[in-house]
Amino acid sequence: MIDLRALREDPACRAGIERKRVAPGLVDEVLGADDHRRRVLAEVEALRHRQNLASKEIGRAAPDERADRIAAAAALKEELQRHEQTLAAADTALRDLVLRVPNPADPAVPDGGEDDGVVLREVGTRPPGPPPLDHGAFADRMGFVETRQAVEMSGSRFASITREAVLVELALVNWVVGRLVAEGFVPVVPPVLVREQAMEEAGFFPTDRTQVYEVDGGELFLVGTSEIPLSALHRGEHFAADALPARYAGISPCFRREAGTYGKDTTGIFRVHQFDKVEMFVYAAPDGSDAEHERILAVEESIVADLGLPYRVVDIATGDLGAAAARKFDLEVWLPSEGRYRELTSCSNYRDFSARRLGTRVRGESGNHLVHTLNGTACAVGRTLVFLWEHYQDGDTFVVPEVLRPYTGFDAVTR
């Protein structure tokens, strides 16, 4: 949720919002609704004040005065209740509007849409051409995935990962988590089923409701990322200043409906409804969040680089940031079969956008402040396998990346 005071008083805030191409007039509507609400609030509070005084006097009044005073206070109460209804309506109206307002884009974010991200750097050597088999065909050939029965039991975009691929998957998780622990991240295996409230406070509802699976008659929802439970880890809490940054590494399966992606990425397990992911989530002091963002990006880069995958870093443009991010970097890895870079990981700085609803603060010398939250993919396991299968296939052999060998116990798989 955005900072209404900043929207009112800081022209840069409004500019950052409008760069995300919100509906024309939305910002003015919000400002109008906010103004109205505050006016009504002042009236209600003045009435409550009178009511409070009147009630306190009754407590002190002599017995023979009480009846009159109670009658007067009762009249005040009726008036107050009418105004409170107006206030409730104003609150609802403002809330409905304000939830549609995205986090302002950082001034450094480039303008434009999906294709307008700015490539900050390209790292690694791309192979000259496509591999003999694309990742889907290679995985088939090697017996690394089972799709026929998975689709029968669960539907399209489901797959079983099988045989040595499972050991590579576990190796990836172990290697990445070990590395994050060394970087000061606290590992967490969180619940993947959460209540609606957790979805709302993490900022996923109402916007992304269609992307989420419902369970138990709508009581619970399967998370699309462990970012959701990790953001709930400190809801309503106040950090001591020296407890920040607090870094967490979530390890969990992720579930996504992938509504609206029919026909896209139908090969292999590039885009599936269920996958495992190691996610970084950081609570940072407001003045330290940009540095923390760079740090998360550096971790992502080192993981991809150590896997020997050629990648580029993209500074995502305003139109592709999503509602919550003020700034976002994607790591795109070269997918030889498609001859282009595809997204593997991503990291965002939400600033105080999500902390505002979560009520997560840090105690400071000059009062308490909302924390900043950041998140980044350490390893989207299934999709990482996809890239490995293309970059590490050698005829009928899958070569295990060197950094993973201590974890797999084998160097290669040959069929």
Add this chain to the structure above:
RNA sequence: GGAGGGAUGACCGAGUGGCCGAAGGUGCUCGCCUGCUAAGCGAGUAGGGGGUGUCAAGCCUCCUCGUGGGUUCAAAUCCCACUCCCUCCGCCA
């Protein structure tokens, strides 16, 4: 699944209708005292929103005693629902 008990500030804990945003204690901060430390003495110390302000201190005000409703002129206190915790019984491992 059945029966009962509970949720109060950073923490412990008192408070069953009004002078209670809340006794007392611990912790923390500042000061005094003391070779140092400990002890002792004194003062301060919840959060969030709105208004006002040289948006800085301050001042005014509202809300918050698990969450949301209700009763009442007035609710930490009474009623209802929900969430969570504990105890006992049953069940399962």
